[in-house]
Every structure is written in C-alpha cells, then in structure tokens.
Amino acid sequence: MIGVVRLTVELAGLTTLLLLVLATPIAWWLARSRRWWREPVAAIAALPLVLPPTVLGFYLLIALGPASPLMAVLHPFGVRTLAFTFTGLVIGSMIYSLPFAVQPLRAAFEAIGERPLEAAASLRAAPLDAFVSVALPQARRGFLAAAILVFAHTVGEFGVVLMIGGAIPGRTEVLSIRIYELVEALKYGQAHALAGSLVLFAFLVMLAMLVIDRRVGRLQP
Amino acid sequence: MSAATIAVQLVGRLGRFRLDVAFEVPAAGVTALFGPSGAGKTTVLRCIAGLERLGGRVAVEGEVWQDARSFRPPHLRPIGYVFQEPSLFAHLTVRGNLEYGLRRAGAARLGLDEVVAFLGLEPLLRRSTTRLSGGERQRVAIGRALLAQPRLLLLDEPLSGLDAEAKAEILPYLERLHQLMRIPVLYVSHDAGEVAGFAERVLLMREGRIMPAPQPPPSGGSIPTDALAGLARERVAGLALAALAAGLEPIKP
Numbered sequence: 001m002i003g004v005v006r007l008t009v010e011l012a013g014l015t016t017l018l019l020l021v022l023a024t025p026i027a028w029w030l031a032r033s034r035r036w037w038r039e040p041v042a043a044i045a046a047l048p049l050v051l052p053p054t055v056l057g058f059y060l061l062i063a064l065g066p067a068s069p070l071m072a073v074l075h076p077f078g079v080r081t082l083a084f085t086f087t088g089l090v091i092g093s094m095i096y097s098l099p100f101a102v103q104p105l106r107a108a109f110e111a112i113g114e115r116p117l118e119a120a121a122s123l124r125a126a127p128l129d130a131f132v133s134v135a136l137p138q139a140r141r142g143f144l145a146a147a148i149l150v151f152a153h154t155v156g157e158f159g160v161v162l163m164i165g166g167a168i169p170g171r172t173e174v175l176s177i178r179i180y181e182l183v184e185a186l187k188y189g190q191a192h193a194l195a196g197s198l199v200l201f202a203f204l205v206m207l208a209m210l211v212i213d214r215r216v217g218r219l220q221p
Numbered sequence: 222m223s224a225a226t227i228a229v230q231l232v233g234r235l236g237r238f239r240l241d242v243a244f245e246v247p248a249a250g251v252t253a254l255f256g257p258s259g260a261g262k263t264t265v266l267r268c269i270a271g272l273e274r275l276g277g278r279v280a281v282e283g284e285v286w287q288d289a290r291s292f293r294p295p296h297l298r299p300i301g302y303v304f305q306e307p308s309l310f311a312h313l314t315v316r317g318n319l320e321y322g323l324r325r326a327g328a329a330r331l332g333l334d335e336v337v338a339f340l341g342l343e344p345l346l347r348r349s350t351t352r353l354s355g356g357e358r359q360r361v362a363i364g365r366a367l368l369a370q371p372r373l374l375l376l377d378e379p380l381s382g383l384d385a386e387a388k389a390e391i392l393p394y395l396e397r398l399h400q401l402m403r404i405p406v407l408y409v410s411h412d413a414g415e416v417a418g419f420a421e422r423v424l425l426m427r428e429g430r431i432m433p434a435p436q437p438p439p440s441g442g443s444i445p446t447d448a449l450a451g452l453a454r455e456r457v458a459g460l461a462l463a464a465l466a467a468g469l470e471p472i473k474p
Contacts, residue, residue: 115306118295122369123365124322127294137312
C-alpha cells in the first residue's frame with residue numbers, strides 16, 4: 001500500500017516539476033506572440049482537455065512502443081520501449097496534464113501586460129533578465145495554480161496510466177488503478193479507505209487553491 | 222551633425238495618420254514636446270527609447286541609436302523613462318524598485334542616498350508600491366529612472382494622471398532636477414502651463430508633425446502687456462502655446 005502511495009506521489013511530483021519547465025516557454029509564447037498560428041497551437045495544447053484518456057493512451061502506447069519511429073531514434077541509446085515503464089508514465093502524464101499547466105500560466109503572463117516589461121527594458125534589463133526578474137515573480141499566482149492543478153490532476157488520472165502503464169505492481173501501479181483492482185476483487189473495505197483518502201486529498205487541494213489565491217491576490221492587485 | 226545634440230528623424234504609419242518628424246535640439250536642458258492628445262508625442266518618445274520602431278534615424282550625442290541598418294534595443298540605450306502611469310514593479314518594495322535600474326546600470330554617478338534625499342523618499346523605502354498615493358508613486362518612478370544613470374531623461378506626461386494636489390507636489394522636483402543631474406530632458410505634455418515654467422525650448426506637434434513653433438515669448442517683450450497684466454510669466458507663455466496648439470497663427474509684427 002505504501003509503495004502505491006509513494007509511486008503516485010513520485011509520479012505526480014515529477015510530472016509537475018517537468019511540466020512547469022516545459023509549459024513556461026509555451027505559455028509565454030502564447031501570451032505574447034501575434035502570429036496567426038498562435039490559436040491553433042493553443043488548441044493543440046488544450047486537446048487533452050477534451051480527448052478521451054483512452055485515445056491519448058492508445059496513441060502514446062503506439063508512440064512509446066518498440067515499433068515506433070520515436071523508439072527507433074532512441075534505440076542507439078539503449079532504449080527499446082517506454083511502454084509499461086515509469087518513464088512512459090511520466091511522459092503520458094505530462095501530455096495529459098499539459099493544459100492544466102499552460103492555461104493558468106498563459107493567463108498569468110497575459111495579465112502582466114506589456115508595461116512592466118517595457119519599464120524593465122528602460123532600466124537596462126535584457127529580455128531574459130526582465131523575464132526572470134519581472135515576469136516570473138509577477139506570474140507567481142499562475143505558477144502556484146498550475147502546480148497544484150497538475151499535481152492533483154496527475155494523482156486523479158486513470159485511463160492514460162492504465163493504457164500505457166499496465167498496472168505493474170511497484171512500477172506503474174498507482175492509487176487510482178489500485179482502487180479499480182480492489183473493487184474488481186470485491187475488497188470494498190480497502191477500496192473505501194483509499195477512495196475516501198482521495199476525496200479528502202482533493203478537498204484539501206481545492207481549499208489550498210482558493211486560500212492561496214485570495215492571499216496572493218491581496219498582495220498583488 | 223554636431224555631437225552634443227539629440228537628432229531625431231522618424232517616418233512611419235501610426236494608426237490613422239502618418240508620423241513624419243525631424244528635429245535636432247541641443248543635448249542640454251529641458252526640451253518640451255508639446256501638442257494635443259493623439260499628436261504622436263508619445264510615439265516619438267517611445268521610438269527614442271527603442272520601445273517602438275519606425276523608420277528613420279535617432280542619434281544622441283553623436284551615438285547612433287537607430288538608422289537604416291541598425292537598431293539598438295531599449296535596454297542598451299542609456300535613457301531614463303517615466304511613463305504616464307508610474308508602472309512600478311508591484312512585486313518589489315519601493316527600495317527594490319529604486320535599485321532595479323541602479324544595479325544594472327554599471328558605474329553609478331548618482332547614488333541611492335542622493336536620489337532618496339532629493340525626492341524625499343526616505344519614509345517610503347520599505348513600503349509596498351501598492352500602498353502609495355499617486356504622487357508618491359510618480360516620485361518613486363522618477364527616482365527609479367534617475368538611478369538607472371541615464372544620459373537622456375524621457376518624461377511622458379508624468380503629471381497627467383495626477384490630481385491638482387499631486388501635480389503641485391511633483392512639479393517642484395522636476396523644476397529642480399538640473400540641480401541633481403545635468404542631463405538633457407525630453408518632456409512630453411499636452412498641458413502648456415505645465416511645461417512653460419521650466420522648458421528651455423518647445424517643439425510643437427500636431428497630427429504626427431512638428432509645427433514651426435516660436436520660442437515662448439521672453440518676459441517684458443512684445444506681448445500685449447495690457448491684456449496680460451498681472452499674469453505670471455509662465456501663465457502667459459502657457460496661453461501663447463495653448464493658442465498655437467489650438468491652431469491660431471502667431472501675429473507677425
């Protein structure tokens with residue numbers, strides 16, 4: 001049981017960390033670009049919101065499987081397949097939760113507007129310097145929201161991890177899948193305990209979101 | 222092209238009208254860029270700062286900041302820019318704002334203490350910028366711009382967002398600025414009374430062009446003293462400018 005919880009937290013934590021790094025430049029570009037293909041790119045980044053997890057899982061299974069062109073590229077490095085591995089789960093979770101990172105970050109970057117960055121430029125800050133010293137701290141609310149949403153969403157995912165993880169105990173079996181297996185085996189008592197804790201967890205996450213949002217909002221109108 | 226000037230020549234489209242300006246002024250004292258709203262004054266200032274790019278040429282004290290082949294990005298231009306709204310960094314304290322440009326400016330001729338004393342910012346230093354009055358904010362913004370060690374100060378209607386009381390609070394600082402730092406100032410304004418008091422020269426702008434503008438009338442000169450008797454020199458000069466801006470032709474004696 002502890003192993004399942006630890007694996008779930010590891011997966012959610014790693015996904016959150018990597019996804020914030022990946023989503024930041026995407027959200028920044030979406031917030032500031034004026035190219036016509038900005039919204040098509042935004043739509044692609046938002047696709048996981050509306051696609052059934054099984055569709056996503058199916059394509060990921062093929063992309064991460066031994067026969068895919070991606071794996072052919074990685075073959076020289078000793079990687080034959082990422083399906084049914086923890087790395088595969090992280091990749092799948094990142095894609096599945098991408099919109100939950102991109103949307104709040106984009107909104108936060110857009111809310112900053114042009115002016116603080118112009119002020120920074122007039123005060124000798126090069127673009128990257130201005131991004132780090134002005135845009136990142138002013139978007140901290142967005143980062144907080146993105147981190148919490150991605151973490152919680154990854155803990156709650158089921159379809160994608162089942163498709164590409166295969167529920168291998170100790171390697172790819174996470175909480176949501178364990179609950180499914182317990183129910184299938186008619187072990188309702190244990191299922192209750194796990195499901196109940198997840199409800200509590202979800203409540204705490206939402207509460208934290210709202211409280212933090214109000215607190216940080218007061219500091220930064 | 223002499224070295225100690227600010228030489229600007231800009232051409233480009235700006236919304237519904239064409240901006241087409243060319244001027245060269247001494248790189249010393251206060252030059253007011255004056256005209257009604259929507260004349261393109263702010264755009265000229267933004268182009269000099271490098272925040273916007275039109276075609277043309279900008280050279281300050283012999284250094285070319287923009288011409289047909291080159292464009293120096295804003296963070297490499299030694300300017301100080303005060304926006305119409307103070308635009309302070311909300312995530313930093315007053316001190317943090319003041320130090321932002323100072324830290325990045327390299328060799329500092331003007332120190333934090335000097336500027337803080339000059340603008341009376343001491344009691345504000347540890348405050349959050351969100352808890353300041355309009356006048357206080359603009360004072361901090363001016364201090365922040367000065368501490369970036371500019372060689373050219375660009376003021377974009379620094380008083381227009383303020384109420385009368387706050388204006389009266391800021392104006393004396395702007396008038397005494399030359400005591401602190403001997404750098405040229407370009408001051409954009411649509412309020413004649415504001416600039417007439419301390420501008421050495423005035424460029425009059427209308428619909429994207431510089432108008433042939435006479436200098437403010439000298440005191441005791443050829444102005445009709447009867448009608449204007451008892452008015453302060455600033456007020457008279459302001460009236461004259463306002464009349465020109467409104468499209469009245471100067472009377473040829």
